[in-house]
Amino acid sequence: MKGYSKPIILILLILIADQVLKTWIKTNMFIGQEFHIIKDFFIIHFTENNGMAFGMEFGGEAGKLALSLFRILAVGGIGYGLHYLIKHKYHRGFILCVAMIFAGALGNIIDSVFYGVIYGYEKLFHGRVVDMFYFPIFRGNFPDWFPVWAGEEFIFFRPVFNIADAAISVGVFIILLNQKIYFKEEIKEVPSPNSEVIED
Numbered sequence: 001m002k003g004y005s006k007p008i009i010l011i012l013l014i015l016i017a018d019q020v021l022k023t024w025i026k027t028n029m030f031i032g033q034e035f036h037i038i039k040d041f042f043i044i045h046f047t048e049n050n051g052m053a054f055g056m057e058f059g060g061e062a063g064k065l066a067l068s069l070f071r072i073l074a075v076g077g078i079g080y081g082l083h084y085l086i087k088h089k090y091h092r093g094f095i096l097c098v099a100m101i102f103a104g105a106l107g108n109i110i111d112s113v114f115y116g117v118i119y120g121y122e123k124l125f126h127g128r129v130v131d132m133f134y135f136p137i138f139r140g141n142f143p144d145w146f147p148v149w150a151g152e153e154f155i156f157f158r159p160v161f162n163i164a165d166a167a168i169s170v171g172v173f174i175i176l177l178n179q180k181i182y183f184k185e186e187i188k189e190v191p192s193p194n195s196e197v198i199e200d
C-alpha cells in the first residue's frame with residue numbers, strides 16, 4: 001500500500017540488524033567479555049539486563065512480567081499510531097521517526113519475551129535484553145565537595161545499549177529537533193474581497 005513501503009523497510013532493516021547482532025553476541029561471547037574497537041572509547045561489551053532500555057532494572061520477577069506485557073501493549077499502541085499517521089498522510093519524516101521507535105521497541109520485546117525460551121535459561125516473557133555498545137568517552141571523579149557522589153568515579157557515557165535502544169533514542173531526538181516542522185498547523189486562507197479577481 002502507498003505510504004507503507006518505506007516505514008516497513010526501515011522497521012525490517014532495524015529489526016534484522018538488531019537481532020543478527022544480538023544473536024552473534026549471544027552465541028560468540030560470554031557475559032562481561034568485551035572487544036575494544038577504538039581504544040577505550042568504543043567498546044563491544046556483552047551484558048544483559050532484565051529491565052528497560054540502557055540497562056535500567058524494574059522490580060523482580062513480577063516486575064519483569066509486568067514490564068514485558070507493558071512493552072507488548074505499548075508496541076501495539078505505537079503500531080496503531082504509525083498506521084494512523086500513514087493513513088492520514090502526516091509528515092514523512094515524522095512517520096519514519098515513529099517507525100524507528102516502533103522497530104526499537106519491538107526489537108527489545110523479542111529479547112524479553114522469547115530469549116529465555118530460545119536460549120533455555122528462563123520461561124516465556126522472562127528473557128533478558130542483550131546489550132553491547134559501550135562508549136565510556138570520559139572518565140573521572142566527582143570533586144569532594146559534590147553532593148551525594150562526592151569522590152566517586154564518573155563515566156560518560158556509562159549505559160550499555162543495543163541497536164534497538166539507539167533506534168528509539170534517535171527517533172525521539174529527531175522528533176524533538178524537528179517538532180516545529182512535524183507538528184505545524186496549516187493556516188487556512190480566510191476569503192476576502194481582494195483574494196479573487198472579479199471579472200465583469
